[in-house]
Amino acid sequence: MTHEKPNRRDFLRTGLAGAAGAAAIGSNLTIMAQEAKGANERLGVGFIGVGGRCQSHINIVNGFQKQGLTEPVAVCDVYRPRLEAASKKCGGAKMYRAHEELLADPRVDLVCIATPDRHHAPQAIDAVNAGKDVYCEKPLTHWDQFALAKDLEAAATTNGKIVQVGTQYMADENYAKVSAMVKDGIIGTPVHAQLGYFRRGDWGERMTIPDANAKPGPDLDWERFLGDAPKVDFSVSRFFQWRLFWDYAGGPATDLLVHTFTPVFCLLGLDFPERVFGAGGCFQYDREVPDQCNIIADYKDGPSVVMMNSLSNYTGIETKIRGTNGIIILTGDGIRIVPIDPKTNKETDEIRMKWNGMGDTSKLWKNLLDCVKTREQPFSPISAAVRVQAPLSMGIIGHRENKVVKFDPGTKELVLS
Numbered sequence: 001m002t003h004e005k006p007n008r009r010d011f012l013r014t015g016l017a018g019a020a021g022a023a024a025i026g027s028n029l030t031i032m033a034q035e036a037k038g039a040n041e042r043l044g045v046g047f048i049g050v051g052g053r054c055q056s057h058i059n060i061v062n063g064f065q066k067q068g069l070t071e072p073v074a075v076c077d078v079y080r081p082r083l084e085a086a087s088k089k090c091g092g093a094k095m096y097r098a099h100e101e102l103l104a105d106p107r108v109d110l111v112c113i114a115t116p117d118r119h120h121a122p123q124a125i126d127a128v129n130a131g132k133d134v135y136c137e138k139p140l141t142h143w144d145q146f147a148l149a150k151d152l153e154a155a156a157t158t159n160g161k162i163v164q165v166g167t168q169y170m171a172d173e174n175y176a177k178v179s180a181m182v183k184d185g186i187i188g189t190p191v192h193a194q195l196g197y198f199r200r201g202d203w204g205e206r207m208t209i210p211d212a213n214a215k216p217g218p219d220l221d222w223e224r225f226l227g228d229a230p231k232v233d234f235s236v237s238r239f240f241q242w243r244l245f246w247d248y249a250g251g252p253a254t255d256l257l258v259h260t261f262t263p264v265f266c267l268l269g270l271d272f273p274e275r276v277f278g279a280g281g282c283f284q285y286d287r288e289v290p291d292q293c294n295i296i297a298d299y300k301d302g303p304s305v306v307m308m309n310s311l312s313n314y315t316g317i318e319t320k321i322r323g324t325n326g327i328i329i330l331t332g333d334g335i336r337i338v339p340i341d342p343k344t345n346k347e348t349d350e351i352r353m354k355w356n357g358m359g360d361t362s363k364l365w366k367n368l369l370d371c372v373k374t375r376e377q378p379f380s381p382i383s384a385a386v387r388v389q390a391p392l393s394m395g396i397i398g399h400r401e402n403k404v405v406k407f408d409p410g411t412k413e414l415v416l417s
C-alpha cells in the first residue's frame with residue numbers, strides 16, 4: 001500500500017472514476033483556441049444571471065483582474081435593475097438581456113452561469129458550443145433535467161471545453177490524496193457513507209422581494225425566466241423566490257446536499273448508483289419543496305450512501321465513510337482516516353489532514369483559470385457533476401412519485417419501479 005502524494009492526473013483516474021475520459025476528446029481544438037488568445041492575455045469573463053450568488057463571483061473576478069488574470073467584459077440578466085448594477089460593479093461591462101447575445105461577444109472567453117437551476121445546463125451547452133469555458137453554479141441541472149446533464153457532458157467533451165461546477169467544497173487538494181488512499185485500500189472496501197446538510201430557515205427569508213410591483217415588460221423578461229419550465233402567469237414570488245417552487249428548484253437535495261455529497265462521491269470514485277430512495281416532506285414552512293429531505297443511494301456492490309437534511313435546526317451529523325477495514329471522517333478541521341487492523345479488529349494510527357481550501361470559492365475560480373491554460377480537468381469537473389446529479393434527481397423523483405428509482409446502466413436513464 002502506498003501513501004505517496006498522487007498527482008492531478010492520478011486524482012482524475014481514481015477519485016473521479018468513469019468521468020475521466022471526458023477531458024481528452026477535442027482538447028486539440030481547445031488548445032488551438034487558447035494559443036490564438038495568447039497565453040498571457042487576460043481572460044474575458046461574461047456573467048449570466050447576476051443576482052445574489054453572482055455578486056461573490058464578480059468580486060472574485062474583479063480581484064483576479066487586479067492580478068492581470070481576468071477582465072469582466074459582459075453581463076446578462078433578465079431583470080434590468082440587477083443587470084445595470086452588475087455592469088457598474090464590473091466597470092461598465094457590456095449589458096445583454098439574452099445569454100445567446102453575450103455568448104456571441106468575441107471578448108468573452110469564459111462564462112460564469114449563476115441563473116436559477118433550470119437554466120444552468122441549457123446555457124452551459126450553448127456556451128461550450130460557442131467555444132467558451134464555463135464556471136457553472138451548482139446544481140448542474142434542475143432535478144427534472146437529468147437528460148440535459150448528460151447532453152452537457154457530451155457537448156463539453158466534443159468541444160474540448162472546461163466546465164467547473166460551483167461546488168466550492170471541492171476546492172481542496174486533500175481529496176486527491178485521500179481518494180488515492182481509498183483506492184489503495186486504506187479503509188478496505190467502502191461499504192457505507194453518511195453525510196448531511198442542516199440549517200434553519202425556508203430560504204424565503206433569504207430571497208427578499210426587492211420590488212413588490214415588478215412586472216413583465218421592458219425591465220423584466222418573464223418568458224426568459226421561465227425557459228423550459230411550465231408556462232404560468234407571472235408572480236413576484238416565483239420570480240424573486242424561485243427556490244420555494246418545484247418548477248424551478250429541487251429543495252435541499254439539489255440546493256444543499258449537492259455540496260456535501262460531491263466530495264464523498266469523489267473520495268469514493270463512484271459512478272452512477274443502482275437504486276435510490278427519497279423521503280421527507282414539507283413539515284415546517286409554507287413552500288412547495290421539502291424542508292426535510294433524506295436520500296439513500298445504493299451503489300452496485302456498495303457503498304450505501306445515506307444523505308440527511310433538515311431545515312429546522314443547525315445540529316447536524318459528521319460526514320463518515322465506513323470501509324470493511326477503517327473509517328474516514330470529515331470534521332470541521334479536516335480529514336481523519338482511521339484504519340482498522342483486520343487481524344486484531346483494532347483501530348491503528350490515524351492520519352489527519354487539515355483543510356486546505358475546502359469551501360473557498362476563489363480557490364475554485366483560480367483552479368479554473370489555471371485549467372483554462374493547462375486544459376487539465378478542474379477540481380469539480382462536469383463528469384463528476386453528472387454522476388452526482390443522478391442520485392439527487394432520483395431521490396427527488398422517488399420522493400415525489402412514492403417509488404424507488406433505478407438507474408439503467410445500458411440506456412443511462414432513470415427508471416421508476
Ligand SMILES: NC(=O)c1ccc[n+]([C@@H]2O[C@H](COP(=O)([O-])OP(=O)(O)OC[C@H]3O[C@@H](n4cnc5c(N)ncnc54)[C@H](O)[C@@H]3O)[C@@H](O)[C@H]2O)c1
Pocket residue numbers: 048049050051052053054076077078079082099114115116117119137138139166167168224225226227240255
Ligand atoms: N455555490 C453556492 O454556495 C451557491 C450559493 C447560492 C446560490 N448558488 C446557486 O446559484 C444560482 C443562483 O442563485 P441566486 O441565489 O443567485 O439566485 P438569484 O435569484 O439571486 O439570481 C439569479 C439571477 O438570474 C437571473 N435570471 C433568471 N433567469 C435568467 C435567464 N434566463 N437569463 C439570464 N438571467 C436570468 C435573475 O433575474 C437573477 O438576477 C442557483 O442555481 C443556486 O443554486 C450557489
